[in-house]
Amino acid sequence: MNLSELAYMFPMQPAGQYSRDRCITGVHGLDEILRGGIPYGSTVLAAGTCGSGKTTLGMEFLVRGADAGEACAHFTATEPSVKLLENIRQFQFFDVKMVDSGLINVFDMDVLYSWLGLEKSSFDLDDVHSLIKAIVDIVNTIGVTRLVIDSVTTLCYKIKSEQLIRDFLFTLGKKLATLGCTTILIAEITSATENAHWSSFGVEEAICDGIIVLGDVERMGHLLRFLQVVKMRGTPHSRAKHAIELTPIGVMLTPMLKWGAVSDSNSRWGA
C-alpha cells in the first residue's frame, strides 16, 4: 500500500479547517476575540492588576455557563464567599438563585483547607496532592464544566517550592482537562507592563493553555481598564488590546484604538 492509498483511506482535514469545540464564555466581546470561545478543557490564566475586573470576569464566565445549564464552581481564596456574593449582586447578570439551586457552587478555600486539615502556613507534596484530589473530586462528582479559582496566586503562596507549584498547576490542569472542565485561574500581578511576568511565580504562565491579561492604561488623562489575550492554545485569536468596561449588565469589551496613548517613563502595557 502506498502513501496515496493511505491518504485516500484516512482523509485528513485541510490545515486551518479543524477547530476544537469551544466553551462559549458569554462575555461580551471575548468570544469574538477568541474566534468562538475558549477551547474546551483549557486552563486559562487571567492575570491582572488590582481592580482590573478579574473577579467580575470570572464570575460572569460562570454565570453565562449556568444560564446555559452548565454546572459551575468557584473557589475563592482572596475574599470570603459571603463578601464575594454580596459584591457580585450589584451586577444584573447575577442571580443568587444560581447559587441556591447549585448551578454555581461557591467554595471558600479556607473552609476547604479546614476540612482537609490543611490549616498550615505551607503545603508539602502530600498536602498539594490532597488539594488536587479534593478539587478534582468536586469537579467530577457534580460534573463541573466551568471552574474559576480566585486566586491561584493566594493559593500558591502556601506552596513554597517552585517545583511543587509547577506540579500542582500541571497536574490540576491535566486532570480538569480530562474531565472536560474549562478553568480560569485568576492571578494577581502588580503590573501589567510589557516587561512584566503574567504571574507571580513565573510558572503559571508557562503551564496554562491561555493567558488573558487585565490591567490599566492611561489615555487622555483617564485610566482605562484593558484586556488582552496574550496566548490561547488551540484557537487563533486577536492579540489586540481591548477596553474593558464593568457595566451592570456585565463585562463589555471594545477594541482599543492605537492612537491617543500617553507615553511616559512608566508607560503601561501597550502605551
Added chain:
Amino acid sequence: MATEFTFDKEDEKFFGSVGSFGVPKFDNEMNGGVPRGFTMVAFTDTGSGSELFAKQFVSPAEEAENTLYISTNEGQAEIVRIFQKYDWPLDINVRTIGEEYNSNVLEKELLASRYRLEGFRLEDIQRLAQTRFVDDSTQDYLTEVTNEIMALGPYFRAVIDSLDFFLQRDDPSRVVAMVRMLQAHAQMYRGLLLISVSNDGLSPSIKQELSSISDMVLTFGVRTIGSDFETSMIVSKFRNAPENLKMLVFRVTPEEGITPETVERIA
C-alpha cells in the same frame, strides 16, 4: 503588691485554717490537713493511685459550686462511676478536657483523613458549598483552664489531673507560668489546688520549677514486693512545716478509697 482580699468572718470560722485532704488518716499525719491557700503538686507514676487521690481530694467539697475537678484523661461517665462508688458528692463542677479534645480536635482530624483518603461524597460537597465560615474549634485549653480556676471564689478547691496534657501540647514555660498564676490565686483566695503531673518524660528543669512554685510536693510511686504491688506517697515538701515530710504506704479500700497504712518519717 497583691490586692488584699477581705474574708467574711463567718467563712473564716466555717472553713478554718486547714482543709481536709479527703483522707482522714492523711489529715492526721499532716497535723490536721492542708493549710488553706496551698498549691500541691503531685509527681506520679503510672498505677500509683494518684487519680483516685485527686478525686478523693475534691470529695470534702465544702462548697460544691466552688469545687472544680479537671480531668484530662477520663470521661464524665468514668468519673461519675467512681464518685458514686465511694459515695462522694456528685454536684461539684467537673470538666473533662480529654473528652473535649477528642470530640473537637481528634474527630476533626479523623474526618480530614477520610476526606483526604476517600475523597468527598456528593453530600459532603453540597455541605461544603454551603459552608461559608471555618468552624474555628481550635481551643486554647491552657488559657481556658487557667481562667476557669481564676474565676473560682474564696476557699475554692480545685484539681488538675493531669498537667501532662498541657505540657505535651503547649510551650512548657507557658504551662509553668500558668501554675505560677494559679498558685498566687490560691494563696490570695485561700484556695486548695492539687495538680498532678506524670514523672515519665518530665524534664528536670520543669520538675524543679513546679516544685519550687508549689507549697507542697507529693510523689506517688508503685513498686513490686514479691507478687504484690506496694503504693506509696512521699511528702517531700511542706512549706513552713518540715515536720510533715513523710513517706506513707497506702492501699485502696472499697470503703475509704486511699488509706495510709504505716508511716515513715523522712526528715
